[in-house]
Amino acid sequence: MSTPKTGPLAGCKIVEFDAIGPVPLAGMILADLGADVIRIGRPGTEGKYGPGDKILQRGRHRIALDLKDPAQRDQALDLIANADALLEGTRPGVMERLGLGPDDCFARNPKLAYGRMTGWGQEGPLSQSAGHDIDYIAITGALGAMGRKGEPPSPPLNLVGDYGGGTMFLALGVLAAILSAKSTGQGQVVDTAMTDGASVLMSMFYAFHGIGMWTEEREANLLDGGTPFYRCYETKDGKYMAVGALEPQFYAVLLEKLEIDPADFPQHDRSNWPNMVQRFTESFASRTRDEWAEHFEGSDACVAPVLSIAEAPSHRHNAARQTFAEHDGAMQPMPAPRFSETPAAIGETRDLTVEEALALWS
Structure with missing residues (x-):
């Protein structure tokens, strides 16, 4: 079996359902910090890695289940019964149709932190619409504030919506729900929307705008390239x-x-x-x-x-702090933040059978 994990989240058990965007990064960060994460992928993904997966899926146990098969769905529920948290990134209603929605999971595990990640949120006029980072930050005021004057706004990679407004709020929300469940005995749904998170990231700029310190013209403000310094x-x-x-x-x-x-x-x-x-x-x-x-x-x-x-x-500062290192054949960022008593580390990535995964948490 694998070496026991270290880190401040050692002993925390998380089920992560296959998704794109913010969910894999959230799973990676939580695994880096010591959580025992079992990632459920689709059949046929065993032993395979897509672009970026060597980094984004690091430190997990990986299994494959056909969630449309009632028997395999029940195996997922068996894992969830012993988990502290769940991460999923499907459109609203998909998990319910699979028999893996919050009610199904709370019936097996009332203390579960059920982390949901979407662009628009679980409800609202756009909740069933497709979208990507650029769309989510477009309606928050963030995208419109970025870029050169007189030119189209510049997408800030997918850092503001997917990862800043998505991943970080998902990880924070799930950890908060786990803490709450430990004191109350009651689990809950964490509805994480990139539109909500990106809006919170814009708090300072809304404050500046409200007192006349921020204009809507790009390259005319303190932090948007408008100042020479x-x-x-x-x-x-x-x-x-x-x-x-x-x-x-x-x-x-x-x-x-x-x-x-x-x-x-x-x-x-x-x-x-x-x-x-x-x-x-x-x-x-x-x-x-x-x-x-x-x-x-x-x-x-x-x-x-x-x-x-x-x-x-x-860069000599990054090298001195070992901010990056080669791991599993790829140069990648090392875990952050850093802890004095429970240092985080990249764990072993292992493909397991369902039976091995169930035995691991039994």
């Missing part, structure tokens, strides 16, 4: 440096490192910002990215090199 600049070799010198003391260091007289560019003189942008652009274009990175490293100018996915693992 919070944006990226191209370097001599066609790469980029990220500048985030928001506070006056950091802005002062930025000017010092760029050898610019502070008297020429008072930080919040908006009328002079176009000239400031031009000066910063010319300065950064005079050296390569790596030359600037060395020049700024260790200072309080809040300047960093913009690295590619291929480059990031080799």
Whole structure:
């Protein structure tokens, strides 16, 4: 059998149903933190990995069940009977039609944290509509605030909807429901919608907008590239440096490192910002990215090199903290956050038979 897991969630048992988007990442994070996760996939997936699965399905036990078969559905319920939580990412109503909805599962396990992940939520006018990250963040105000002025909004990968508004709220909600069940003896449904989570992530910007500190025009605000001291600049070799010198003391260091007289560019003189942008652009274009990175490293100018996915693992700070490492033949991010007494670690990924999985939790 596999080595017992470590981490703050050691002993926590979670059933994860095959899904795309936020659910696999939530399962990965919970498994990294020590939870014993059994992932139920479709028949024919045994021993197989799709693109990204080597990372996103790490640290799990994997089994295959045909959930439309009543006998195999009952085997899933046998696992759920011994679980602390369940993760699923189907459209509303699908799990109920399979006989695996909340009522079916609570009948076997009243303390279950039933984690549901959708884009639009379990109810509402769009709940049965298809969608993706870009659609979910479009109606929250998030997407409309991103990108260049006068151009279409820029999708922020799928970090804001799928992973920020989805995965993180699903994991938080499920853990909160587990804690609640331990004190009350009562399980509950965790209805996680990417539209809800992404809206919560926008809280500060709604606060700013409400007091007139945020306009609807892109590249006209503090954190959207509208300020010369919070944006990226191209370097001599066609790469980029990220500048985030928001506070006056950091802005002062930025000017010092760029050898610019502070008297020429008072930080919040908006009328002079176009000239400031031009000066910063010319300065950064005079050296390569790596030359600037060395020049700024260790200072309080809040300047960093913009690295590619291929480059990031080799950055000396990431290397020193072992933020990335090769595991199972793939370079991948290591577990986070870090715990002083119960360190998280990547567990073994194993394909089990249903009988082995049931025996594991018996």
